[in-house]
Amino acid sequence: MNSIPNSYVNPNVRTVGVSKLRSLNATQLRDMDKTLVIQENNEPVAVLLKYEEYLAMQEKMLSVIDAQSILSDKNAANSILSGRADAKAGNTRSIEDVRESINRNNPKK
């Protein structure tokens, strides 16, 4: 079975045939409120979506990739684990307290 569960992915996704592409002009593309999955013979071949949506998705993906990259770094992971142990042990300081001590030690700021 080749059909995509579009409604699961996004309720704004619509499946259309390749021929639909030929009928779209620039104005229609600008006004498009749906993401189009282009199919040929019931097989998805491409996706057409608003440029803003594509940029937003890339931004989210970058964020995921960055986090993955950090969590696989030993020093970074150790820093988070150390913070977690501090939290469990109650070894924390309020942000106000941290700022106060910085201001005391560095009155220029």
Place this chain on the structure above:
Amino acid sequence: MIGYRIKLAIPAVRFYENLSNLAADTESGNRDLLVSVDTVLDTILTHTPTSSGRALKGFWTGIHWLSFNGLHYFYEVFTHSQMIIVLSILDGPISDDRMQKAAELCSEILLARKASLSPQANRAFGAAAH
């Protein structure tokens, strides 16, 4: 509306102190970076801790993470006591091919079948869509 109280674990305290010292002693971009950190701590995390960040899974369950202006915040949220503990604030390491990877992931999500969509990828797509 009163937001969450913010507490810092020692790694986050160290980061904040270092950045504050750098921002005070130089006229570099560290001042802007400190403003950005303060925005996250005073505004974003205190008012929308769970919707601003993402909940990590598996070994890291219980920890949320938020990326903002090139820095990554890892924190725990305690809803009962309206408190957030920032465990660590980190920059990098960022891989050079991150843009390429992001584009590939976008394509993968758009063409993914239900069974192969991870919850995280699905959330990312949902948040990006209208």
